[in-house]
Amino acid sequence: MSEEEPVRSIVTPTRLEYEFTAAGAHAEFLENVARGRLVGKRCPRCEKVYVPARPNCPRCGIATVESVEVSDRGTITTFCIVRVPSENIDLELPYCAANVLLDGSDMPFITLLQECRVEDVRIGMRVEAVWKPEEEWQPTFENIRHFRPCDEPDIPVEKLGAWV
Amino acid sequence: MSSADSGPTFSAPHVVEYDYRRSVGPVLGRFFTELRERRIVGIRRDNGSVLVPPAEYDPDSGESLSEIVPVGPTGVVASWAWVSKPSAKHPLDRPFAWALIRLDGADTALLHAVDTGRESAMSTGMRVRPRWREATKGEIHDIECFEPEDAS
Amino acid sequence: MRDVAVVSFAQTPYKRREDKLSEVEMVMSVVTRAIADSGIAKEEIGFTCSGSSDYIAGQAFAFVGAVDALGAWPPICESHVEMDGAWALYEAWVKIQCGAADSALVFAFGRASMGTLLETLTMQLDPYTLAPLGVDAVSLAALQARSLLDQGGVTERHWAEVAVRSRRDAKQNPDAQLAGDFEVEKLLAEPYRVSPLRRHDCPPISDGAAAVVIAAGDVARRASRRPVWIRGIDHRIEPHQPGVRDLTRSSSTSLAGRKAGVNPERLDLAELHAPFTPQEGILCDALGLGDGVRINPSGGPLAANPMMVAGLARIGEATRRIQAGDADRALAHATQGHCLQQNLVCVLEAD
Numbered sequence: 001m002s003e004e005e006p007v008r009s010i011v012t013p014t015r016l017e018y019e020f021t022a023a024g025a026h027a028e029f030l031e032n033v034a035r036g037r038l039v040g041k042r043c044p045r046c047e048k049v050y051v052p053a054r055p056n057c058p059r060c061g062i063a064t065v066e067s068v069e070v071s072d073r074g075t076i077t078t079f080c081i082v083r084v085p086s087e088n089i090d091l092e093l094p095y096c097a098a099n100v101l102l103d104g105s106d107m108p109f110i111t112l113l114q115e116c117r118v119e120d121v122r123i124g125m126r127v128e129a130v131w132k133p134e135e136e137w138q139p140t141f142e143n144i145r146h147f148r149p150c151d152e153p154d155i156p157v158e159k160l161g162a163w164v
Numbered sequence: 165m166s167s168a169d170s171g172p173t174f175s176a177p178h179v180v181e182y183d184y185r186r187s188v189g190p191v192l193g194r195f196f197t198e199l200r201e202r203r204i205v206g207i208r209r210d211n212g213s214v215l216v217p218p219a220e221y222d223p224d225s226g227e228s229l230s231e232i233v234p235v236g237p238t239g240v241v242a243s244w245a246w247v248s249k250p251s252a253k254h255p256l257d258r259p260f261a262w263a264l265i266r267l268d269g270a271d272t273a274l275l276h277a278v279d280t281g282r283e284s285a286m287s288t289g290m291r292v293r294p295r296w297r298e299a300t301k302g303e304i305h306d307i308e309c310f311e312p313e314d315a316s
Numbered sequence: 317m318r319d320v321a322v323v324s325f326a327q328t329p330y331k332r333r334e335d336k337l338s339e340v341e342m343v344m345s346v347v348t349r350a351i352a353d354s355g356i357a358k359e360e361i362g363f364t365c366s367g368s369s370d371y372i373a374g375q376a377f378a379f380v381g382a383v384d385a386l387g388a389w390p391p392i393c394e395s396h397v398e399m400d401g402a403w404a405l406y407e408a409w410v411k412i413q414c415g416a417a418d419s420a421l422v423f424a425f426g427r428a429s430m431g432t433l434l435e436t437l438t439m440q441l442d443p444y445t446l447a448p449l450g451v452d453a454v455s456l457a458a459l460q461a462r463s464l465l466d467q468g469g470v471t472e473r474h475w476a477e478v479a480v481r482s483r484r485d486a487k488q489n490p491d492a493q494l495a496g497d498f499e500v501e502k503l504l505a506e507p508y509r510v511s512p513l514r515r516h517d518c519p520p521i522s523d524g525a526a527a528v529v530i531a532a533g534d535v536a537r538r539a540s541r542r543p544v545w546i547r548g549i550d551h552r553i554e555p556h557q558p559g560v561r562d563l564t565r566s567s568s569t570s571l572a573g574r575k576a577g578v579n580p581e582r583l584d585l586a587e588l589h590a591p592f593t594p595q596e597g598i599l600c601d602a603l604g605l606g607d608g609v610r611i612n613p614s615g616g617p618l619a620a621n622p623m624m625v626a627g628l629a630r631i632g633e634a635t636r637r638i639q640a641g642d643a644d645r646a647l648a649h650a651t652q653g654h655c656l657q658q659n660l661v662c663v664l665e666a667d
Contacts (some may be wrong), residue, residue: 007196007302018374021335061387177513245458246511253450273559
């Protein structure tokens with residue numbers, strides 16, 4: 001901008017630092033994932049199982065109690081193909097972000113699908129977790145690098161019921 | 165009673181960081197353009213008084229304002245507060261004062277830092293002048309801080 | 317106008333750092349208790365409104381996560397303000413006035429300990445001329461305090477006495493964070509934090525949550541033996557730039573008080589949201605409160621100042637005392653922004 005031009009904008013940088021803490025059901029989940037296990041929590045009233053584990057049931061508004069281990073295999077309930085780059089994401093485009101419902105869980109979560117052509121992704125597709133090497137495991141869901149298709153027949157859309 | 169009390173607690177850092185590029189419009193744009201030239205301006209209200217920093221609308225009537233008025237560069241400290249332990253986000257890294265400064269010709273006060281070196285040199289009513297940054301950009305930091313009017 | 321009453325209030329014990337319970341768990345504990353104590357079934361509550369700040373939580377749309385605590389199935393009518401819960405209560409009161417609901421759940425929460433609160437609060441300032449300077453809430457309150465000293469009539473000793481009284485009264489409050497006996501002389505011997513404010517002049521950083529249930533007319537009468545009626549409620553805001561305002565007075569509090577129908581002769585107590593000691597005097601002057609009105613029997617924000625909660629907690633603490641029969645008529649006040657920029661005043665009374 002030349003000296004003569006009036007100021008049209010200013011840049012206001014922002015940086016805020018936080019320390020998040022996790023205890024209770026969240027910490028229990030992280031402790032388990034550090035050992036390669038996916039353990040959710042069950043609501044004592046509606047009996048739904050939530051993974052990642054949460055301290056309460058969002059439907060009933062009461063504390064979850066029982067811990068329930070679930071499989072690291074599941075089904076895609078919905079997905080999208082991302083074709084635009086993002087500053088913080090270092091993935092080859094296009095890539096697939098999918099909602100995966102793990103066997104034993106009642107709540108899908110969003111995750112990255114890899115090792116699959118985006119044209120082949122479909123609702124009902126069976127997928128499995130791809131873990132980092134065990135020596136790299138930390139108390140973080142990032143121990144799972146991504147999900148990939150596994151060799152099982154699709155779950156028919158009708159069977160996915162409320163999740164689609 | 166939750167299981168939280170008995171189990172472990174994990175913690176992890178989280179940083180929220182972003183830059184916004186904010187359009188400034190004609191009024192603040194003029195204020196920042198003048199700062200870039202090492203001048204300070206205010207804006208005249210319907211009642212004739214002068215607002216600094218300039219505002220687009222009168223704080224009482226809500227009428228839109230447009231008459232830019234040069235003010236300062238010197239002014240009077242209307243209130244002050246001494247910061248003995250500056251934080252990383254403060255404009256100076258040594259003890260300094262915040263002040264509300266009524267620049268000559270203005271009816272409202274500009275908030276900025278005053279560098280006097282010691283608390284005993286600060287007083288309500290003292291006169292100050294801006295210390296300009298070497299390279300100005302058109303932002304509030306073009307004034308590095310204020311200093312006593314009679315500083316050498 | 318419909319008669320609306322506060323029928324229950326619950327809060328967490330306030331702490332410097334709550335690192336065991338998540339926001340959802342804090343909210344669930346107060347919401348569950350407030351509903352249980354309200355005499356109104358959860359399914360009957362017509363509207364829910366919360367107050368919190370995403371910047372405190374460090375996450376965009378953080379307040380949405382708190383809805384998990386409500387058991388919002390079947391779906392509920394819900395709203396949120398990025399403000400103190402006192403303003404969420406105002407929205408709920410308006411909802412009831414409009415006839416769109418007969419009862420409402422209001423809650424507020426925050427874990428300010430997770431971030432650097434003073435840096436977070438700087439983000440609420442004008443982004444062009446104030447936030448870039450990094451001027452923080454304590455510094456701004458200090459500028460206000462200096463203006464009061466320059467004007468005369470108030471001293472640092474007065475402020476220390478406010479701190480001593482607040483923290484002594486907080487000993488009776490099981491939820492207070494800072495409680496105890498302090499001596500004015502010892503406090504005045506401490507160094508300044510940002511002059512002319514010392515550490516005791518400033519509020520603590522507090523984590524916690526609070527909830528109230530409000531209800532209209534007959535619903536309130538059926539639910540509670542001693543409903544605490546909101547006789548008046550109003551809020552006003554002043555210009556943002558500190559240099560444009562007279563920081564020694566709170567004209568917005570005066571106006572809100574008039575509109576809310578405050579009569580200082582007929583008040584037993586006032587819970588004032590004055591996070592900094594000099595602000596208590598400003599508010600008392602603005603509202604015309606004399607010696608006959610007991611100020612902050614709960615200990616006030618100098619004993620616990622959970623961000624986005626403390627204003628709602630003032631309403632709750634005043635309600636609690638009226639319900640207990642310690643008072644018949646009280647004033648509760650909440651503030652937002654720096655140096656009392658925005659103020660809400662509420663008059664509460666039992667039948």
